[in-house]
Amino acid sequence: MTDYVPMRPGTVTRYVVVESLTITPSELAIRAYEISQGVMIKETCFGLAINGEEQAVDSLIAKLRTMEPDHIFVKDRGFLPGDPRRCRANHGGARPGFHGIEFETAVLPYISHGLTEIRSRPYSDIPLPESPPETKKLDVYKLKKIIEAQEP
Amino acid sequence: MTPPVRIAQLSCGPEYSGVQQEINEAAKSVNGEIFFPDIALKDIIKDFNEFGLDVRSPDLKLAIARAKALVEGRIDADAVFIATCFRCAEAAIVRNELRRYIHTHSKLPVVSYSFTERTTAGTLLTRMEALTTIARRRALLAREVQEGITLGVDSGSSTTKAIVMKDNQIIGTGWQPTTEVLQSARDVIAHALTEARIKREEIDAVGTTGYGRFLVGRDINADLIQEELTVNSKGAVYLADRQHGPATVIDIGGMDNKAISVQDGIPGTFTMGGICAGASGRFLEMTSKRLGVDITELGPLAMKGFSRNVPMNSYCIVFGTQSLVNALAAGSSREDVAAAACHSVAEQVFEQQLQEVDIKEPVIMVGGTSLIEGLVHAMGELLQTKIMVPKHSQYIGAVGSALLASGFIRER
């Protein structure tokens, strides 16, 4: 059993994912480097991983977000950027969580669209999405049609 | 240094059970390197759908897709390690099907294991060693004939065995219960050498196997120190003269059991169980003590009895033995009790281990327990086949070691 000594305890790491037709991850990185103050930035396959004191990281992210608020997405990460325990370079393959992000990245354009739209459309114009676990009741007119279709 | 053997891991749960580090360490200690086959999401979906086993757990879907990428050669590996949580039915189905799929459609050696949070690198070591040996030492394992004069020592948990071989013949044997590991080894070696009328200096090469293989191997300066899965497979097909084609090797040992599916003398898939004493030779030892017979007499006694006449409520070495004692008290014959004990061990090995390997004929039983006729008979009934027990089967590990050690003579 080996003792474990954590690196940079007390800091946070967040992923910044860009899903945009106008900014590339590397442009985002350049901008981040320009305005970074004492935070660690690493470019990843889908955006940036940023580590530092929570306040510094969040303030940097807030500035980055202004570039294209509806197309930049953020989530927490447990590991430091480039942590050898998670980096695919050390394991032959991506960590399993990568494929989850890979999946959600394909959904991001719809989210971006939603973020933009809800600013200009009143709530009353937007129907609620169907609640997935509830089975919808059969429409009474449809039921009538089915009954009629059964008649000889 | 030779490059590490690349072992592809297909798994669900080890990281969350706290045992991934143990897996990594076990692999590292035998110069293996665990890696996770890299595939894109679209291939995961496609491969999973094509494989057709519609499981719910995403990590099992990933494991299935990774297995497919390995079999189809899209990702290179030397060996495959499949690991899922113990007691997960969904994962057990995937584990079995992937093992079978990889075994049938590729030449990759596979070992599958179901872990708990208590699994340690030590538990995994023998399996990993076998896996890397099969991947790395195919040339060594291809040996079919013993040459020169070689010594093989099997330092097992219950007994220590030694064999001296010369020009493809067994010329000396030694056998005794394991007490002090090194002394037991020295004693059986001395016995085997005397029987063979060979001096220690005349030995061309030495191999060791079994639990004490490292300790004994260092003590007698062995050329080959090798785990018992590959050694016993080699020894079994050699003694049974079934070196080509498929075979299944069953070794019910003192501390653990091995079931190995062999192709041309090389293990393809194997299981090693060692959690329950009730499924081991120890159970039969306890039974023979209770019946007041020597362990060598238990087999013939069992052959005269009917196991069905004795109700066994448990497989456990404690409670199962209690059932036997109760049966005796209720008037059951010693023959029936002996038969029931043999059936109990055979059935437990059958239910818990043989389901994890594909049984192909011939089935060869080896190890000390293969001399217990009643046990072999019970196993044969369960498997519906006539089981082979080759001559010298109790010396299996020592024979395999002596055979493989002759591969080192020219190297000297």
Add this chain to the structure above:
Amino acid sequence: MAKVFIYPATSLILSDLVARYGHTPLSSAIAIRERVQTAGIESAPLQITPEEPKKGLKWAAVEVPSGVRGRMSLYGPMIEECEAAIVINDADLAFGCMGCARTNELIKFLVREKGVPRLDLDYPKSEEEGVQFVAAIKRFLDGLGGGR
């Protein structure tokens, strides 16, 4: 500001939207960070030691596989802590921390049983569904109060 448990707990989309609208997402990363940043015995890669499945006994019995109990040691405390939850029900391709279907069933059940405000959704599959999805989440989060 409410603590909102997100399912899948690895979701970039939910994590982003919850934080964007001024609440605190409770996600896998927080639980992993806690472990990765705590000194102890080395247990790569996640610093989940064999002790964690034992802690998981609080939420799942000993006959439940170790991987479920280990995962529950991450999520159990979060579910206890959460004040609301957003659940995406067709998250069939969230791996790793969300890679075990049995754990996921238990998580969803415990969230439901806790009785906190909960929003159930599917992933949007078109632009229009994207609008409905984001609007539903914003409406839900605004309703919790204390957000931005």
